[in-house]
Amino acid sequence: xxxxxxxxxxxxxxxxxxSIVGCKWSLHVLAQIRAxxxxxGALERTADGLTQKVLSERLxxxxxxxxxxxxxxxxxxxxxxxxxxxFGRKFxxxxxxxxxxxxxxx
Amino acid sequence: xxxxxxxxxxxxxxxxxxSIVGCKWSLHVLAQIRAxxxxxGALERTADGLTQKVLSERLxxxxxxxxxxxxxxxxxxxxxxxxxxxFGRKFxxxxxxxxxxxxxxx
Numbered sequence: 750x751x752x753x754x755x756x757x758x759x760x761x762x763x764x765x766x767x768s769i770v771g772c773k774w775s776l777h778v779l780a781q782i783r784a785x786x787x788x789x790g791a792l793e794r795t796a797d798g799l800t801q802k803v804l805s806e807r808l809x810x811x812x813x814x815x816x817x818x819x820x821x822x823x824x825x826x827x828x829x830x831x832x833x834x835x836f837g838r839k840f841x842x843x844x845x846x847x848x849x850x851x852x853x854x855x
Numbered sequence: 856x857x858x859x860x861x862x863x864x865x866x867x868x869x870x871x872x873x874s875i876v877g878c879k880w881s882l883h884v885l886a887q888i889r890a891x892x893x894x895x896g897a898l899e900r901t902a903d904g905l906t907q908k909v910l911s912e913r914l915x916x917x918x919x920x921x922x923x924x925x926x927x928x929x930x931x932x933x934x935x936x937x938x939x940x941x942f943g944r945k946f947x948x949x950x951x952x953x954x955x956x957x958x959x960x961x
């Protein structure tokens with residue numbers, strides 16, 4: 750948690766917004782996880798053109814930003830799921846408001 | 856109004872946030888106007904080091920963004936006041952939330 754904060758504090762909130770609003774795959778992946786699709790394989794199948802490489806880059810960015818956390822379950826085969834952190838849920842609301850104001854500009 | 860929209864739509868909301876959060880004079884001027892100090896002369900006197908040039912650059916940026924509107928009153932001497940647009944008031948709330956999330960990152 751503390752290490753998360755340390756990591757996240759290296760990126761400012763407005764730089765996070767910039768990095769995500771400007772990236773269609775970032776927005777797509779966040780929308781899918783928000784809709785409950787939270788496993789890498791399932792996420793990869795949500796869009797043609799979304800490669801495993803691009804997906805894991807985006808997921809790692811969200812982990813670095815402290816927006817997502819990764820849960821690994823010791824099963825066979827191992828199960829991995831991503832979930833929003835409390836900060837991530839607030840950040841999503843911020844993104845919604847940015848999009849709402851953007852629409853207002855027409 | 857229409858021309859304002861045209862102008863504003865050239866700058867995205869997240870680029871506006873970037874441009875303002877990263878600029879101490881932008882934040883200072885918005886805070887002063889929010890506090891009711893809305894005339895150029897009075898704004899210039901709110902901080903040492905705030906020159907007329909820097910102030911008018913920031914005010915023009917806010918007009919361009921559609922955050923502020925300028926009211927000129929045909930008096931002697933002419934009176935000029937700046938006020939937040941409806942968009943500007945919503946944008947201020949967005950800035951508050953960005954700052955709040957930033958504090959959370961510690």
